[in-house]
Structures are given as C-alpha cells and as structure tokens.
Amino acid sequence: MADAQQSPPEITCRRCAKSGAPPLKHRIPFKALRPMLLESLCAACWSEWEQTEVRIVNEYRLNFLVPEHRAALERACREFLALPEGDEAQPS
Ligand SMILES: [Zn+2]
Secondary structure, rough: OOOOOOOOOOOOOOOOEEOOOOHHHOOOOOOOOOOHHHOOHHHHHHOOOHHHHHHHHHHHHOOOOOOOHHHHHHHHHHHHOOOOOOOOOOOO
16 A cells, blocks of 8 residues: 655755755745755755744744745745755746
8 A cells, every 4th residue: 555654755955965854845935946945955954944034034024925025035045055046936
C-alpha cells in the first residue's frame, strides 16, 4: 500500500549545507520561490526566515494581502536566503 505519510526526501541545503527535510510546501507563501526552496532549502533555515519575516512585517507594518507588500517580503526573503535572481515571478 502506498503511504501518504511518507517523510519528504532529504535535500542538501543551499544555505547551511546540511542535509535535511525541505520546508513544508504550505509554509512557503511565495509561489515563485517554492520549487527552488523545496529542493534546496532545509526546514530549519526556512523557520529562521519565518522569524525574520515576522519582525519585518511588524517593523514595516506590512500586509500580506497588499501586492506591493507581498513583493517586498519576497525580495527580503530572496536576500535573506541568498537566492539567485533571474527567476522572477510571473505577474499575476
Ligand atoms: Zn539549511
């Protein structure tokens, strides 16, 4: 029987270079970054970003429902995780 509860495959993290499970898909709000993060970032590094994200949101009073705010957060996320540019989100 196929088991839906299988643990996710291990990846080698681009940020900390450790092996580990990737972040949970639903924890990544940035669609454009998801594929890259799911195959090259560990859950621990993602939760570091989540803590930073909360600080940024509070500091700048960002609202995730506002497209410009969301874009600013995505940029901050790329910078924080040192993600390569050139894989921009399609305008929706
Ligand atoms: Zn990591």
